[in-house]
Amino acid sequence: MGIRPLKKDLGEYERIVLCGPVWMGKFVPPLQSFMKRYGHQINHLVFVTCCGSTFKNKDDKFLGELAN
Ligand SMILES: Cc1cc2nc3c(=O)[nH]c(=O)nc-3n(C[C@H](O)[C@H](O)[C@H](O)COP(=O)(O)O)c2cc1C
Numbered sequence: 001m002g003i004r005p006l007k008k009d010l011g012e013y014e015r016i017v018l019c020g021p022v023w024m025g026k027f028v029p030p031l032q033s034f035m036k037r038y039g040h041q042i043n044h045l046v047f048v049t050c051c052g053s054t055f056k057n058k059d060d061k062f063l064g065e066l067a068n
Contacts, residue, residue, distance in 0.1 A: 010041035025062040
């Protein structure tokens with residue numbers, strides 16, 4: 001999925017916070033594209049989501065893939 005190019009180098013930041021929903025245990029397509037293109041620049045990633053699962057079930061199939 002197309003995303004707009006960034007003007008900043010993410011490596012200049014201590015930590016990057018991504019926020020978005022979880023679909024089928026994965027980042028939504030725009031976040032997947034973002035991570036494919038810019039993930040290598042990220043020093044420390046914090047992912048914030050609201051999703052259908054719970055913290056107790058974070059290791060289940062449809063949330064566990066993100067935790068790994
Ligand atoms: C197609 C689709 C797949 C989803 N897959 C998951 C999933 O694998 N795990 C999960 O915890 N929540 C899942 N959800 C719930 C979404 O994360 C949730 O809908 C999202 O956080 C947005 O919240 P909202 O539906 O209240 O707007 C899914 C939702 C949709 C529409």
